[in-house]
Amino acid sequence: MDLNNIQRVYFIGIGGIGMSAIARYFNENGVTVSGYDRTSTVLTRQLEAEGMQIHYTDDINLLDPQASLVVYTPAIPALHTELKWYREKGYEVVKRSDVLQEITRELFAITVAGTHGKTTISTMIAHILRHSGYGCNAFLGGISVNYDRNFWSSDKRVAVIEADEYDRSFLKLSPDIAVLTAMDPDHLDIYGTEQDMQEAFIQYTKNIKPNGTLIAREGLQRAADLQGSNQLTYSLQSFTANAYAANIRIQQGGYQYDVVQQNWRLDNVTLPIGGLHNIENSVAAITVAQLLGISEEAIKAAVADFKGIRRRFEYVINNDYQVFIDDYAHHPEELRALISSARNLFPDKQCTVVFQPHLYSRTRDLADGFAESLALADEVILLPIYPARELPIEGVTSELIAGKIKDKPVRILQQEEVLDWLKGNSAPLFITAGAGDIDLMKEPARTILEGKKVTTAE
CATH class of the missing domain: 3.40.1190.10 (Mur-like, catalytic domain)
Incomplete structure (x- = not known):
C-alpha cells in the first residue's frame, strides 16, 4: 500500500473516532474521501462540512466504484453489503490499522x-x-x-x-x-x-x-x-x-x-x-x-493551556453550586480513578454516579470490579447495558453489578428516568460515565442542573 499514490479512498464506518481521524488525514492530503456510516452524528456532519461525501444506507448504488483504497472498521459486520461488494470485485480492502501501519513506517x-x-x-x-x-x-x-x-x-x-x-x-x-x-x-x-x-x-x-x-x-x-x-x-x-x-x-x-x-x-x-x-x-x-x-x-x-478531551473528566458544570463531570470511563480501574479523583477535588459534595455498562461480555467478566469502584460514590444509578456489537448474554444485566454493591443506594433506570430523578433530587457532585450513548444525557442534564443553580442563587 503506497499512501502517496492514492487518489480516492472509501471508508466503511467513517464516523468512528479512529476512522474519522484517518479520513481527515487523506482529505487534508488532497485525496477524494467518501464513505458510509450507520447514523448521522456531529462528527460525520463535520466531515461532510470538510468536503467528504457520506451516506447512511448500506447500498452499493451509493458507494464509490472508483475508489483505489477501501478502509473498514472491525466493528462493521462481515456480511455488510458494501464491504462484500468491494471484496468480491477485488478492490484493495484494509482495516484502519493497516493504514496506521504504513504511517508508522514512513x-x-x-x-x-x-x-x-x-x-x-x-x-x-x-x-x-x-x-x-x-x-x-x-x-x-x-x-x-x-x-x-x-x-x-x-x-x-x-x-x-x-x-x-x-x-x-x-x-x-x-x-x-x-x-x-x-x-x-x-x-x-x-x-x-x-x-x-x-x-x-x-x-x-x-x-x-x-x-x-x-x-x-x-x-x-x-x-x-x-x-x-x-x-x-x-x-x-x-x-x-x-x-x-x-x-x-x-x-x-x-x-x-x-x-x-x-x-x-x-x-x-x-x-x-x-x-x-x-x-x-x-x-x-x-x-x-x-x-x-x-x-x-x-x-x-x-x-x-491543555483543556482536555471531550468526555475525559470533562467539566460540564463547575461552580460553587454544582459540579457535573462527564467521562468515557468503561473499565473498573477507569471508574476508580474518576470517582476517587472527583471526591479528592470536591470532598464536601455528595457524589452521585450514573454509569452505563458497555458490552455484555465486559460486564460479565468485570462485574466485581465495577461494583467495587462504583461503591466509592455516595449513590449509584445504573443504566441498562449498552450492547454495541454484542448480542445479549443470558443472566448478564445491570442487576449483576447492582447486586454486588453493598450499603449504598443503587437504582437501575432508563436515561429519561434519570433526568426525571434529577429534577427532584439534589446532586451536588454529579458524574455520568460510560462508553455507550450516555453522552446523549449531557445537554438535558446540564439544562436541569443549571436551572437549579439559578433557583439556588435567587
Whole structure:
C-alpha cells in the first residue's frame, strides 16, 4: 500500500473516532474521501462540512466504484453489503490499522497503548508538540477540546498515534517511542484470557524500532518481559520511577506540581483539568516532550493551556453550586480513578454516579470490579447495558453489578428516568460515565442542573 499514490479512498464506518481521524488525514492530503456510516452524528456532519461525501444506507448504488483504497472498521459486520461488494470485485480492502501501519513506517512514530489513559496521553503529547511549534500529525481516539479535532496535520514528519488494543490492531504499528499505560484485563471476548492479553502488550513493545524507547507506567505486571532498546518508567508519585510528580497542590479544579526525572526537573507545572490520574498522564507526555528536546518553558506553557478531551473528566458544570463531570470511563480501574479523583477535588459534595455498562461480555467478566469502584460514590444509578456489537448474554444485566454493591443506594433506570430523578433530587457532585450513548444525557442534564443553580442563587 503506497499512501502517496492514492487518489480516492472509501471508508466503511467513517464516523468512528479512529476512522474519522484517518479520513481527515487523506482529505487534508488532497485525496477524494467518501464513505458510509450507520447514523448521522456531529462528527460525520463535520466531515461532510470538510468536503467528504457520506451516506447512511448500506447500498452499493451509493458507494464509490472508483475508489483505489477501501478502509473498514472491525466493528462493521462481515456480511455488510458494501464491504462484500468491494471484496468480491477485488478492490484493495484494509482495516484502519493497516493504514496506521504504513504511517508508522514512513514517519517518526510516537504511539500510546494501554487499557486506559491512552487517549489522554496521546492528546497531551500531540498538544505539547503543536503548541510548542515542534509539530506533528495527530491521530487521536478522542476530540481535543483545544482544537475540537481528533486529527491535525503538520509538515513535520512525526506522528502521534493512539494504539488501540481492540482486535489486536496495535500490533501492526512500529513506533520510535512507545508509551504503555496499563495491561489490565479487557476485551476478553477477543483475547480469551488475561495472560493472552498481556502477551499482546509485550509483543507491542517488541515492535519498537531499533534504538527506540519504551516509556512504561511503573508497576506493570510482567514488566521484566517488556522490550525496547531504551526503557523508562513513569508514575504518579513513586520516586523509584524514572519520572514522577511531586509537591502536588489542588488549584481551581486542577493542579500544580513538579515533574521530577533523573538529572532533570520541571517545577510548578500547572494542569487545568481534574483527576490525579491526569497528573500521571501528563508525566508520561512531558517525558516524551523532554526526549524530543522541547524546552522546559514551552512544555509548561503547553500543559497550562491543555483543556482536555471531550468526555475525559470533562467539566460540564463547575461552580460553587454544582459540579457535573462527564467521562468515557468503561473499565473498573477507569471508574476508580474518576470517582476517587472527583471526591479528592470536591470532598464536601455528595457524589452521585450514573454509569452505563458497555458490552455484555465486559460486564460479565468485570462485574466485581465495577461494583467495587462504583461503591466509592455516595449513590449509584445504573443504566441498562449498552450492547454495541454484542448480542445479549443470558443472566448478564445491570442487576449483576447492582447486586454486588453493598450499603449504598443503587437504582437501575432508563436515561429519561434519570433526568426525571434529577429534577427532584439534589446532586451536588454529579458524574455520568460510560462508553455507550450516555453522552446523549449531557445537554438535558446540564439544562436541569443549571436551572437549579439559578433557583439556588435567587
